[in-house]
Amino acid sequence: MNLFRKGSTANLHAPEARVLRVEVVEARNLVASTKAGDSDPNIALYLVDLGNREIKTESFKTKPQSKTLNPKWNENFTFGKKYNLDSDGELPSLRLVVSHRAGYSTSDVPMGELNVDLATIDHDGAVTDLWYPLALSGRMKLVTGEVHLKISFNRPATKIKALGEESYKDIETGADGKEKAEGEDSDSEEDEQQPNELHITVVQGRRLEAKDHAIFAAGSSDPQVRLKLVGFDQQKTPFIRKNLNPVWNSKHIFSGVMDSALSLVAVVEDHNDIKTADFMGRVSIPLAPFNDKKPSKKWYKLRNKTLEVDGIDRGEIELLIHWKFSVQVLEAQQKKKKAHEASAIGKLQAFGHNVGKLVGTAESESEPESDDELDKLAATERPKTAEEKEEEKKQEEEHKKELSDIEIKDGDYQVQVHIIEARELKAENLDGTSDPVVYVECFGQKQNTICVKSVTSCVYDELFIFNMKNLDKETFADGLLRISCYDANSIPFAGNTMIGAYAIDASMVYSMNKYHEMYRAWVPLMDDEDPDDVGVQGYLKISIQIIGPGEKIRIHDEAAELAAEIKKENAAGGDIGSLVLTTPTIRKDWKYVVASIYKMEGLPVMDGKVGMGIATVKKAGTDAFCKYSFAGGKPIKTKVVTRQGTNRTEINPEFNYELWYPVSVPTMTQVIRFSVWDKDPTTSELIGQVMEKFNRLDRQ
Structure with missing residues (x-):
């Protein structure tokens, strides 16, 4: 057995580098670039990383072919001599750009491009022999044709294992003289890890529904695909003008996805420059079948907004889905957790010091007494003693008695709604932000906050007061409070776009406790107007207090309660989802x-x-x-x-x-x-x- 370890090279030889072999065979039906109706095509080949950046260490170019739309090259290129391809987990993509060779005084004219996800190429060395359709490149308005490629790896990737801070490769020589990874007959540690990063390539669509109709031309659409996963920011493909059979080859990554109960929702829309995009179809794909960490490329039939087959042919989209384990994602999650814990403790200590000064108490009374006390904030709750259980039961009985004493009466009522802040709102703008404005509706009255531009999280701190005179108890019992968050539209008469809303009965707030209030609570926003928007669309922190006939406003010790609130959020590890009134991960x-x-x-x-x-x-x-x-x-x-x-x-x-x-x-x-x-x-x-x-x- 030969062991290759970092810093140890004596009497060892490295295994042959893993390379990618690409044969550019030919192309057909290319778009004409000259008035004579032909082109002088050549192809540039290079790798792009996961951030869609060109890897400049290795790039190639074919020889130009003269005056033809069906060129033949039969040229071979090898990638991997400078860039490390010895990993199945983080492979780049292969990009080919077809251009017409122009004169010396002008730049080459783009004729189309294509992207090949190397995760789809057989990892054991078999040749992938396919025709790949070209997509629009640069400022092109029309693209046709496809390119014939033969692609293969020279050998499988070497298994990588982590050993503390040091990585190594175990290469074992088999009976046939070929090298194989140690433990090849058993699952590696990485194979046993739960997938945590979802890679989606929106490849193409076909027979999509026409949404734009002209008098003297056939109907068309400008399709784009919106990808949504509960708890993650949605992502979009570029839109393609006037094409019912678009080719996107658009790559998207959702990092930190670990819940196999989730479903990926892909929504196809007709892009509009002025108004809201028109719905064309959607598909919901459960993640559980992809738990084996193997890439899957499949066509999915589009359905209506409620995922029903309604007799309308909406077409299909092709998706490549690969849910895999990433060491980098795991390390990033661990670093983020440690950094958050450290910063949370620092904030808690600093705030406790300030609170001690504000309320006139000793500094030691506001700050945790020891590191152990801080650790208890996030520790699992220990079993309750008999005395604690008895005390808890007593408190429950007292609370029930308080609730039984609550009586709704005829008279004057005042409702105070405090909109404090918003977080993790759904992005409605093309730049991944929204322009949120919050509307509060109460017993037929309506007020709204200011509009905050280009954010997904913001602080409002606005108080709204609603007065109702001579309200009978039946009308009060039937009243409700509705808090709606919209993305403000700057185009006149276009209307705002719903992000999400939260509604609660006035009687429910009044009966929550003896103070008739919901205090500084995180609530989830749900889009009840569009069944296409599943799951939580963001969170609002709000307070609601109802003052009934003969009652007084409750005055809070804001400094002390804010300190307790920070402790609670720190104990939750910054996860708002665990603090909301209803479970945010639940889907509608x-x-x-x-x-x-x-x-x-x-x-x-x-x-x-x-x-x-x-x-x-x-x-x-x-x-x-x-x-x-x-x-x-x-x-x-x-x-x-x-x-x-x-x-x-x-x-x-x-x-x-x-x-x-x-x-x-x-x-x-x-x-x-x-x-x-x-x-x-x-x-x-x-x-x-x-x-x-x-x-x-x-x-x-």
């Missing part, structure tokens, strides 16, 4: 509340007669329609049914209509609102409404 489960409207009787006459005799323009009657909403979200409506008459007995409209309202669960609000309206050209008039509780329907 959609249910439908179905309302069947058959007939209404005895509605009031809402519109008077217009005109007299033969000059009558409109007879008396009612133009009735129904409106249906949940948690303050967008209402859905029935058709308008007109009944003419001069008294109630004649106003009996028949609808025979069903309204299906999507509800994402879990939910912190229960109010379903059903109302009847009279349609008017300017402003519709409310006839009446009825409310129901979602949990009562859910139990049925």
Whole structure:
């Protein structure tokens, strides 16, 4: 056995370097670059790293072929003599750029390019013999053709093992005289590691749906793909102009992905320069099948927004998915954790010192007494003693008694909503940021924060006060608070884009505790208007306090409570998800509340007669329609049914209509609102409404 160790080379010889052999065979159907309808094509070949940067140590170029759109080269090139390819984990990509050779005074004219993910090339040395389609390069507006390549590695990668801070390669000579990695017959330590980095290449699409239609031209689209994974920032491919069979070859990496219960969502959209992109199709792909850390290249059929097959052919997209283990990601996670712990302790000690000065206590009372006490902040909770369990039970009983004493009364109410800060908001801008503005709706009143430009996390610290006079207890019990975060649109009349919202019943806040408040709590934002946006879209830290008849505002010791809050966040390791009121990793489960409207009787006459005799323009009657909403979200409506008459007995409209309202669960609000309206050209008039509780329907 020959051992190759760092710093030890006596009587040893290194194994043959692993190289990549590329044969550029030919091309066909290339785009013409001259007025004569031909080109003088040549191909530049080079490697690009995971950051899409050119590796300049090795690059090659074929000889130009004269006046042809179907050139033949049969030229061979070898990569790996300077750049280390001896790893299957972090392989670069091979990029080929086809150009027309111009004169000495001008630059070469691009004819297209292609990218080959080396993870898809057989790792045991078999030749990959394929035609690769060309994609747009530079400022090209049209691309055609494909290139014939033969690609292979000269041998498998050498297994790498970690030994403290030192890496080494174990090479064993087999009976056939060939070198093989030690432990080749058993799984290496790396093979046993859980995958932690998701690599996705959006390769291409075919037969996509046309969204842009012209009078004298066939329909087309400008497709792009949006990749979403719960808990991670979404990523996008570039958009390709006017192409229903686009080739992207766009690489994306999600680092730190370790939960096999997650699903990757790929959404295909038609890019628009002014308005919001148009939905073309989506697919949801569970990660569990990729847990074997093997790359998989597959076509996926696109479905509608609710992942149903609705009879519309939306086309397909081809994805290369490789969920693998990365030592670099693991090391980065460990370093980040250590750095965070160190900084968190420093912040906690410094803050404790300041709090001690503010409240006039001794410094030692505000600071942890020892390193052991700091370690307890993140330590696993020890088993409770019998006395502690008894005390906990006593506190629970006292809390239940407090809640049983809470009574909703008629009278004046004040609701105070404090929007403190936002974090990890979904990016809606092309630069990976948003322009968030928060709207607060309470008992028919609406206020909003300032708009913060180009961020995904920001501090608002804005307080909103809503006063309700002479509110009866039934109206209060049916009221709700809705806090919505939008990405502000700078284009006039374009409308803001929903990031996410949080809704909670006023009665739930009032009944939480004897102070009737939710104090400095992190809440998850969910997009209830678009079932395509699954999972949490960001977090808001908010406080809500409700002051009822005869009650006083609770005054907080902000310095002491802020110190406790910092301790709590430090103990959570900076993970907001563990601090939110509902589990943020939960993905939306959609249910439908179905309302069947058959007939209404005895509605009031809402519109008077217009005109007299033969000059009558409109007879008396009612133009009735129904409106249906949940948690303050967008209402859905029935058709308008007109009944003419001069008294109630004649106003009996028949609808025979069903309204299906999507509800994402879990939910912190229960109010379903059903109302009847009279349609008017300017402003519709409310006839009446009825409310129901979602949990009562859910139990049925």
